[in-house]
Amino acid sequence: MASTTSSIMDTLFQRTLEDLIKGLRLQIIGESAFISKALDEIRREIKSTDSHTKSNALQKLSYLSSLHHFDMSWAAFHVVEVMSSSRFSHKKIGYHAASLSFSDSTPVLLLITNQLRKDLTNPNNEFEVSLALECLSRIATTDLCRDLTPEIFTLLSSTKIFVRKKAIALVLRVFEKYPDAVKVCFKRLVENLDSTDPHIVSAVVGVFCELTSNDPKSYLPLAPEFYRILVDSKNNWVLIKMLKIFAKLVLLEPRLAKRIVEPVCEHMRRTGAKSLMFECVRTVVSSLSDYEEAVKLAVVKIRELLLDDDPNLKYLGLNALSIVAPKHLWAVLENKEVVIKWLSDEDPNIKRESLRLVMAMVSENNVVEICRVLVNYALKSDPEFCNEILGSILSTCSRNLYEIVNDFDWYVSLLGEMSRILHCQQGDEIENQLIDICMRVRDVRPELVRVGRDLLIDPALLSNHFLYRILSAAAWVSGEYVEFSRNPFELIEALLQPRTNLLPPSIRAIYIQSAFKVLIFCLHSYLLQRESTASSYPDTSALSELASKREMPEGSDSATFKAPSHSEQDEVFNPRVSNQSFEELSVGNGGDRTISHGQTSTPVTSENSFTYEAVVNHLNLIELALGPLTGSHDVEILERVRNLLCFIELIKGEVLESLVQKEENLNSAEMKSSKIIKLMSDAFSEELGPVSVSAQERVPIPEGLVLKENLNDLEMICGDIQLPSSISFSLVSNHYEEGVGASLPDLQSKEELEPPSEATSLLAEHRKRHGLYYLSSEKNDIVANDYPPANDPKLRDNQNNDTEDLVKLTEQLLVSKKRPNQAKPRPVVVKLDGDVVPVSAKRPGPKDDSLSGAVQEVLLGSDTRTSTSRSNPSDKSSSKRKGKEKLITDPSFELNDNLGDAEKLDHENPSSRRSKHRTHGKERRHKSPGKIREEREENGQKEKKKSSHRHARHKTRQRADVPLNVVSETPVIPDFLL
């Protein structure tokens, strides 16, 4: 009794949705308080037995959920109750609430199947049917689709247009959730394409547009119907959808392109609707770009868009241009001025599009000018766009190992300039590129050191934390290649300036280490200088003298000088010697190099700089600057500071002493400290070279080496050690490999020349027994041919030089007239095998294989044969194949067997389909050998079906290249090195 009264009271005094909204607007007690009060009411009212009260409560709840994001999943059962109400207005509220709140995981979905069926088949009220259809299109699950497919099928040929068009739109979701529905509904869907009612056609075209965009191949056979609509339809919306369909189909079947190019151009010329015109343009530039006339027309239209005042059209014009850019760069170049003009548009989206286009125009001929323009824009832009500009300059110029950069001196100074731009936040990328270029391009190092010096020396830069990474690269470069520096002492001062205490510890450690390197260089130069001034050539400049001495290593001369001869020995094992002229050697060639680059530094200044006073001053400076850091809490800093200070401690006494003895004890090169200095200098002058990331993989795994041992225990101990992130190369001294390379031939030659003594015979014996641990000397050459050691500079550089020479030659032949201003040839850029792996973006395969399979079955008419396999999904592939075979023999098939073959290949193996985009053309070309090959392939495919996806892809590619050796390829060795 109490409950009935309360429900009556509720009904009488219930707040309607309107009251709720009004209350929300007034907000007397605050929104959240008001809503929570309202929700309490709703919770009470929704339990009411009175259907009006209940539906009203549900309506309010839906409102709050939809616009204020309040959870309503708790009311799912009440939603079902309201849906089953007999009054349309209540039912409507229920259905709306269901489509708003139900998801695949809502449990009560199981309860509504019958309600939906009842409403779908309601013969009297088409609006109830429509409600159910609408709701289904939002919430239908696989189960619902399966159970309701017969009803939907009936509605697809309903005489009521109002219902039929909704049923058609719903089919899209049904196919997606329950592909088997295709067998039932697809034919009727296709029939609707021929309907005379424009609404039906519009709906069905929309559905096909979506279906085609997911899996174009299956709908190729419908091309004639589509074509008819494309030519006949007067409805812009339908035409736009049709163009979208054809844009996809044409990519698969070039002969279609020939047919549609004329109608598309016709639409483009005649239509007054910008949307249709733009769709035509987009279709032409994306799919019909081989048809010169059409592209020209499209570019004219694009230009109209670009020059329009409407920002929307401007944006779309730029958009279309960037689609056309890769194939028809002329179209972009024609509109160059406009594009650059929009770089300063006030809409960031338009600016971004035009930036993209500008970057598309970049080539090696204009990269300098374009970068100049862009940097100027970057200076004027807001921080966000500034960084976008800088980012795209960096990524474009570094593309494909700096392919478009000819003048690295320019590029490096551009990097320096970019670092100084106020908003620059590209520190990481610039750091990477500075080091990368430094490793790869030998010729640019002097300039790089100069740029680095300019950055290091500026104390203002130390306050910008975005630049720290760049500064660390600069510090490293200056330390590593200090021999190119004009004034090393200046570098020491810069590296130790007081403001470096602003740097984070890791970078400061790099600074200190670099200072160490520079110091060693200074001391070493100082020693050499002293020795040479004391030598028999007192009148010439010491350093250049030394350098020249090394160029002509006359035995008698070098014997008298211990230091130069020592470094000569070094050079024999020095990787640089084997492939570089002597001029480019480390110590003492600084002068030569800088002169050749037209700089002001002369040997005289460098001679003067290494005075005794300077050395002592800087030793003191270092002690002074680093002294306080011996108490640093950072291990990296502490370690390096200690190293450096201990080193100074070690040598300082003797260096000071040596001055006193200067005159008498000239030949005291045996002095302890100078030995140490030489040792250190040798250690630091060791060149770091890039190593291919795949180098490790090329090393054969020795037998008996257990690599897959469980190392979980280790992880417990050093779990917090992070693996280095993927850098394209690792900095490894190539000394080791050099040593091996040098000693091996040495050993061989000895073996050949000397008569086998006892020792060698013992060695041979040992070798025989433990041959495993020796490098095989005989096979060495062969192996080297197959897999050049990753870091063999000789091989690498020779190859590079050859190709470079060729490139240079052709360049000179072709371009010499066009670009007389290019003074110097492009320097050698070291490349590694592992570097250039053209990673084409993997396109995800069509996500619903079963859907496309089903569609093809229906379209190609093999229902009877496949009916047995309906319930067995594992049979699907075989049934598909049957369908295909029929397709080939079917004479009535529109697009004859050319296409069939290609399709067939693609369909044999589901995984091979992924490679379709890449291999399509090839397969087409190899088609002619005919069916025998296909049979074989089929066999091969069957055998290999179970191999991994990656493997299968590899196979497909091989198959396209070498059609006949598929059968012999049976041993399945997954090639992980690919």
Place this chain on the structure above:
Amino acid sequence: MGIRFILMVNKQGQTRLAQYYEYLTLEERRALEGEIVRKCLARNEQQCSFVEHRNYKIVYRRYASLFFLVGVDNDENELAILEFIHLLVETMDRHFGNVCELDIMFHLEKAHFMLEEMVMNGCIVETSKTNILQPIQLMEKTS
């Protein structure tokens, strides 16, 4: 699915209508609306009506104090969607007579009903104003 969602948002950033054609959780909806509103409402009249957001596009248009935002797939025709928005506004105008934000607030179910006639499962199925309004008028007559 061409159209993913349709939002109507006022100048203050309050959502007045939200219709999604794919299922998103409440949290996802809240986040999405927040991001989009922040992105689009900051733009001025001289800027274009297309904004790239995550992996799809937003085409929007402002009428008086109300922003109409439509999220579409990347290959959807932007201009056609603009026309669609205009059609929607014209339809509502015809029904309510000089439609304003309050009309949509207090007659949300009608606005939804119109949208349901126009768009189904992300596809536009009806573009004739008369056809769109027919069921609503019929409903009003009977009730």
